[in-house]
Amino acid sequence: MDIITLDFGSGGTKTHELINNLFYKYFANDILDQQGDSSIINKLNGRIAITTDSYVVDPIFFPGGDIGKLSICGTINDLAVSGAIPLYITVGFIIEEGMSIKDLERIVISMAVYAKRCDVKIVAGDTKVVERGKGDRIYINTTGIGILEDSININSSRIQVGDKIIVSGTLGEHGLAILCQRQELSFKAKIKSDCNPLDKMIRAILNCSNNIKFIRDITRGGLSTILNEIEYGRGIGMVLYEKLLPIREEVSFICEVLGLDPLYIANEGKVVVIASNEDSDKILQCMRENEFGKDAQIIGEVVEDERERVILKTELGGTRLLTMTENDLIPRIC
Amino acid sequence: MDIITLDFGSGGTKTHELINNLFYKYFANDILDQQGDSSIINKLNGRIAITTDSYVVDPIFFPGGDIGKLSICGTINDLAVSGAIPLYITVGFIIEEGMSIKDLERIVISMAVYAKRCDVKIVAGDTKVVERGKGDRIYINTTGIGILEDSININSSRIQVGDKIIVSGTLGEHGLAILCQRQELSFKAKIKSDCNPLDKMIRAILNCSNNIKFIRDITRGGLSTILNEIEYGRGIGMVLYEKLLPIREEVSFICEVLGLDPLYIANEGKVVVIASNEDSDKILQCMRENEFGKDAQIIGEVVEDERERVILKTELGGTRLLTMTENDLIPRIC
Numbered sequence: 001m002d003i004i005t006l007d008f009g010s011g012g013t014k015t016h017e018l019i020n021n022l023f024y025k026y027f028a029n030d031i032l033d034q035q036g037d038s039s040i041i042n043k044l045n046g047r048i049a050i051t052t053d054s055y056v057v058d059p060i061f062f063p064g065g066d067i068g069k070l071s072i073c074g075t076i077n078d079l080a081v082s083g084a085i086p087l088y089i090t091v092g093f094i095i096e097e098g099m100s101i102k103d104l105e106r107i108v109i110s111m112a113v114y115a116k117r118c119d120v121k122i123v124a125g126d127t128k129v130v131e132r133g134k135g136d137r138i139y140i141n142t143t144g145i146g147i148l149e150d151s152i153n154i155n156s157s158r159i160q161v162g163d164k165i166i167v168s169g170t171l172g173e174h175g176l177a178i179l180c181q182r183q184e185l186s187f188k189a190k191i192k193s194d195c196n197p198l199d200k201m202i203r204a205i206l207n208c209s210n211n212i213k214f215i216r217d218i219t220r221g222g223l224s225t226i227l228n229e230i231e232y233g234r235g236i237g238m239v240l241y242e243k244l245l246p247i248r249e250e251v252s253f254i255c256e257v258l259g260l261d262p263l264y265i266a267n268e269g270k271v272v273v274i275a276s277n278e279d280s281d282k283i284l285q286c287m288r289e290n291e292f293g294k295d296a297q298i299i300g301e302v303v304e305d306e307r308e309r310v311i312l313k314t315e316l317g318g319t320r321l322l323t324m325t326e327n328d329l330i331p332r333i334c
Numbered sequence: 335m336d337i338i339t340l341d342f343g344s345g346g347t348k349t350h351e352l353i354n355n356l357f358y359k360y361f362a363n364d365i366l367d368q369q370g371d372s373s374i375i376n377k378l379n380g381r382i383a384i385t386t387d388s389y390v391v392d393p394i395f396f397p398g399g400d401i402g403k404l405s406i407c408g409t410i411n412d413l414a415v416s417g418a419i420p421l422y423i424t425v426g427f428i429i430e431e432g433m434s435i436k437d438l439e440r441i442v443i444s445m446a447v448y449a450k451r452c453d454v455k456i457v458a459g460d461t462k463v464v465e466r467g468k469g470d471r472i473y474i475n476t477t478g479i480g481i482l483e484d485s486i487n488i489n490s491s492r493i494q495v496g497d498k499i500i501v502s503g504t505l506g507e508h509g510l511a512i513l514c515q516r517q518e519l520s521f522k523a524k525i526k527s528d529c530n531p532l533d534k535m536i537r538a539i540l541n542c543s544n545n546i547k548f549i550r551d552i553t554r555g556g557l558s559t560i561l562n563e564i565e566y567g568r569g570i571g572m573v574l575y576e577k578l579l580p581i582r583e584e585v586s587f588i589c590e591v592l593g594l595d596p597l598y599i600a601n602e603g604k605v606v607v608i609a610s611n612e613d614s615d616k617i618l619q620c621m622r623e624n625e626f627g628k629d630a631q632i633i634g635e636v637v638e639d640e641r642e643r644v645i646l647k648t649e650l651g652g653t654r655l656l657t658m659t660e661n662d663l664i665p666r667i668c
Contacts (some may be wrong), residue, residue: 220344
């Protein structure tokens with residue numbers, strides 16, 4: 001059995017073979033072992049956070065990660081930025097006929113490693129197989145469930161003038177790594193995806209400040225799109241300072257060559273945080289103590305602005321309006 | 335805006351347009367309206383059931399339903415057969431570039447209708463777009479969450495000799511409807527899929543008997559595969575009686591013409607139940623009072639059998655061994 005055939009999606013012996021040899025083997029835990037139509041978990045003592053994401057990244061293996069790592073980290077990060085502690089993940093595979101089982105195993109192992117690292121159990125799964133040319137090797141849906149402690153109150157309606165905007169690290173790596181790998185662009189400097197689980201870093205900053213009003217992972221659309229998604233509606237806007245933006249030299253260089261803007265390129269291991277001015281230095285220190293936050297920077301602040309814009313002050317002293325992305329500059333980065 | 339382009343998957347303005355004009359419009363509820371990275375739901379007072387399924391059915395519209403109805407009913411049925419009350423569903427769309435937005439809207443409406451009918455809230459969603467030739471119009475993942483009351487004790491380890499095997503209606507319609515539609519086979523009798531939500535019927539039988547030991551929806555692999563999935567391991571087997579199997583005449587006829595066996599063809603609106611002999615008539619009556627259980631039948635019983643087989647007693651007095659399906663007779667039926 002070297003490649004996936006349609007029979008693996010039949011629900012019969014081949015499906016069971018796959019489930020037993022791969023999924024139960026690597027994902028094993030007390031809940032998954034129930035092997036029921038639904039998995040039963042114990043009562044959760046608090047509000048529950050739920051998130052779902054499908055991953056269609058192309059290519060499925062890239063410098064710094066693969067679709068499996070991405071599908072676990074992405075969903076863990078979505079729960080974490082809501083202030084929740086990630087607990088459970090369900091996994092739905094859509095596999096194209098002809099995919100190598102070795103590649104599938106590599107992806108499954110990668111998922112198992114990151115789930116374990118984040119103390120998250122994979123509690124339910126599903127496998128479908130589609131004919132050649134009706135998919136692209138593998139698509140993965142992960143749905144995450146976490147618990148939200150009563151003390152958590154991240155709420156963008158608390159944002160006010162004077163608050164600081166903080167990013168947890170350098171911008172643009174994930175999208176650029178995918179693009180370079182896909183187009184087989186060879187630059188001297190290899191860009192690695194920053195895809196990583198941020199649950200522990202986010203937990204740490206929430207423990208050090210009660211004045212965190214907004215956290216979001218900087219994914220599709222990049223920092224610029226994400227800051228434009230916040231609905232202020234109260235005569236406030238944002239100013240970012242170009243000279244404060246943490247961007248690696250090689251990312252700047254490749255962006256310049258390709259005519260891309262790192263402010264619109266996705267990360268998969270960075271967050272943007274808005275917090276009160278008083279607590280911002282404390283939060284910054286706390287981020288920098290975490291392995292995934294060592295390049296954190298305060299990059300701007302919340303200001304009065306009737307037109308509710310996101311403005312970039314350039315190094316040359318000009319201003320530039322940042323808007324939401326209209327086009328998909330780099331499709332299928334997650 | 336008539337067709338889906340890659341820009342709809344960018345996370346930017348086009349994605350927001352789609353989310354606002356379709357998903358928030360039809361799925362609207364207090365939880366989805368939070369519009370966060372995760373959705374927050376209140377504490378659930380009991381054990382929690384979780385299930386996930388991806389739907390890749392081809393064609394996406396078929397007699398008796400569409401991929402949207404199927405994705406909601408399938409997940410509701412998976413929760414219901416575990417004894418849970420379905421509460422929440424998350425939805426992940428993978429859309430192929432070029433899909434008509436009108437078709438997408440039709441599917442979304444269908445999902446909204448069946449979610450409402452089952453008192454289930456769609457609480458989170460995700461949309462990805464893949465290039466032409468990398469998908470097949472639309473794939474949908476639905477993950478369902480339900481609550482399991484303490485009184486529920488469906489457990490196949492309680493199955494014992496003498497228990498009755500009951501099916502809630504006629505076999506084979508869904509798979510056959512898909513096959514006929516896909517191959518453009520025109521028989522005089524049109525087969526309609528039986529895809530339907532069974533939550534209320536299952537609730538009713540659980541209310542009328544505490545001696546229900548196994549419930550499963552008869553999907554991929556058909557009745558034969560599903561009965562073979564039960565791990566008895568205690569010297570017991572099953573006997574089914576061909577003359578008692580509820581199979582529509584037109585289904586038998588088409589199966590004969592195509593060389594198929596209705597015992598291996600999927601339904602999407604039928605369950606098989608194993609319950610104590612004493613309660614079996616009561617359960618049967620209870621099923622028959624529900625619109626989706628009116629053709630329910632007791633079809634066999636649990637017997638002593640060291641070899642733990644599933645046996646069919648044919649109308650001609652012979653016996654036939656029923657096994658798990660090996661091949662995908664009709665791929666992509668769900």
